[in-house]
Amino acid sequence: MASRNESASRAPADHADRAASRIEVTGLGKRFLTPKGEVFTALRDVTFTVEPGRFCAVVGPTGCGKSTTLSMVSGLDRPSEGSVKVGGREVSGITGGISFMFQTDALLPWKTVAGNVELGPLFRGVGKRQARTLARDWLRRVGLAGFEDHHPHQLSGGMRKRVAMAAALINEPRILLMDEPFGALDVQTKAIMQTELLGLWEQLRPSVLFITHDLDEAVALADRVVVMTSGPGTVKAVYEVDLPRPRGAVQDLRYEPHFLETQHRIWESLREEVQRAYALTAGADA
Incomplete structure (x- = not known):
């Protein structure tokens, strides 16, 4: 098997039509009817881009519409407004060239x-x-x-x-969609799987849209982190992660000063949304 450095250097040549793996989410909105027949807005005006061969993580509090966004990129669901384009073409059904990795094994x-x-x-x-x-x-x-x-x-x-x-x-696949794939694993196994994912991704370089609640995981894996607000979900901020690639073992990366600085900077934005979402659910439970 080729080394990670060799794989990374030749990856662009292996995928001549890299533009086909560009993901563009523009003004995305999604509304549902509640059991009472009321309109519930899950997403509002969500806009971001995943460049070809890049790794984008989406973080946000529970219920902010992260997984809903992923389902519309895959074509499993359709937006109420706005658009999702893959390779410059609007998604209108199941998108070809995509693999989906769920939180559960689905085996x-x-x-x-x-x-x-x-x-x-x-x-x-x-x-x-x-x-x-x-x-x-x-x-x-x-x-x-x-x-x-x-x-x-x-x-x-x-x-x-x-x-x-x-x-x-x-x-x-030209695009890999991942919905909290390691969320149920223990901390040690999770770190091993994250490192293995990075190694395999370096070989193929698909565009990745990765949903997670774990900010450390997002920073360790991604080139870009999208922070979403509490519901209705929209994009609050987008952060570039300039940690060098190829990256080493995730469990070691988390102790590097630049990693900690980046994680802290994004957490300052995310923390407010997590606290707001918690306050809303706590109020509903009271």
Whole structure:
């Protein structure tokens, strides 16, 4: 396997049409009807861009519409107003060339590890033998060689996340959407998975839109952090993260002075929204 430095240096050449992975969210709004028939505004005038091959994290308090935004980029949902464009084309259905990694594993329990990972190539029309070869290669990349014939229930939580990551990346997507993929893991396993994600991302360089509640995670992984307000969600601020790439182990990165400075600067903006959202829910519960 190529080194991370080699992979990063050749990545732009591997993806000639990088403009196809540009994500543009403009004036995005989303409204729902509540069970009482009232209109609830989840998102209002959300605007940001993910440049080709860049890693963008979105942070904000619970209920600010982060996951709703992600669903509209993927084409699983449609906006009430505004637009989402991928590669310059407005999203009007399921967006091609995208992989989605959810908070839950989303693995088929009756299939083996290899059987889950090879589904993507099979759906694209790749032959069974080639798909199985690709699946085994990706399982090796995520450190699961020897576990191909296990079933999901026979794996730890971290191992299942590795399977999910292999399944998301095996098609070499131009865009990777991730909705709190490591949120349920313990701190140590989470740091390992974050480091592994960075290494794999350096090899493929898809555009990434990453939803998280964890500001440390956002700063460690991303090139850009979008801070959203408490509901209705809108973009409060966008911060560039200028930590050099390729980045080392996440658990070490968090002790570097520049990381701490960046994290503190973004937290000053995010903290107000977290406190506001908490006050609103506490008032509703009272």
